[in-house]
Amino acid sequence: DRQLSAAAVTGRYTLLRACRPDTTRPDPILYLPIGRSARSRLVRWRLGRFTNMREECPCNSGDYITRDHLLYCRALDPDLIDALPPAPPHVHRIDHALNCLPTKASAGPPAYWSALLQLLHAIDCLVHPLAVIAPDPDPGSLWFAESA
Numbered sequence: 001d002r003q004l005s006a007a008a009v010t011g012r013y014t015l016l017r018a019c020r021p022d023t024t025r026p027d028p029i030l031y032l033p034i035g036r037s038a039r040s041r042l043v044r045w046r047l048g049r050f051t052n053m054r055e056e057c058p059c060n061s062g063d064y065i066t067r068d069h070l071l072y073c074r075a076l077d078p079d080l081i082d083a084l085p086p087a088p089p090h091v092h093r094i095d096h097a098l099n100c101l102p103t104k105a106s107a108g109p110p111a112y113w114s115a116l117l118q119l120l121h122a123i124d125c126l127v128h129p130l131a132v133i134a135p136d137p138d139p140g141s142l143w144f145a146e147s148a
Contacts (some may be wrong), residue, residue: 013081028101033142037134041120045094050120051127058129060144067092076122083115094119109143 029042032041044050048067057065059075071081087096097116102108117136125133 018057025103028103029098032101032105035136035142036118038120038136041117041124043093045123046098050123055127058126067094070094070123070126073126075126076119080115080119080122083112084119085110085112105143113143 027046029039029046029083041050047101051065051067051070053064053066055065055148057063057069057073057075059073061069061074063069063073068102084093086092086099091099094116097112100110102110121133121136125131
């Protein structure tokens with residue numbers, strides 16, 4: 001734990017520090033009511049294992065697929081990104097949206113919940129163009145149904 005704390009302070013693992021500033025509680029994405037594939041996408045994004053940064057983006061912009069490129073990628077619906085809460089400087093907008101999730105499922109889903117899940121599904125399809133990825137029938141419906 002001391003080694004991880006020291007690395008977070010020195011900036012050696014900035015991805016980890018930026019994605020999860022409060023590590024005193026379990027990450028809400030581990031227990032919120034969502035489907036298995038959606039949870040997998042959330043966990044892969046949180047761990048930084050979602051994109052292959054050595055490949056050029058299929059949007060034909062000439063950019064590589066990176067976390068930052070995905071915020072302005074022409075292949076993704078900008079309305080999904082605009083639905084996320086604005087992030088403070090130097091924090092990725094998707095990471096900030098994950099950090100803003102309630103810590104209890106009983107609090108109900110935030111307004112951007114469906115857009116976040118749709119965005120991560122679209123990113124998954126973009127970075128795995130040869131894979132057949134089943135569409136999520138109704139993103140976020142499990143949590144909306146449970147909180148109703």
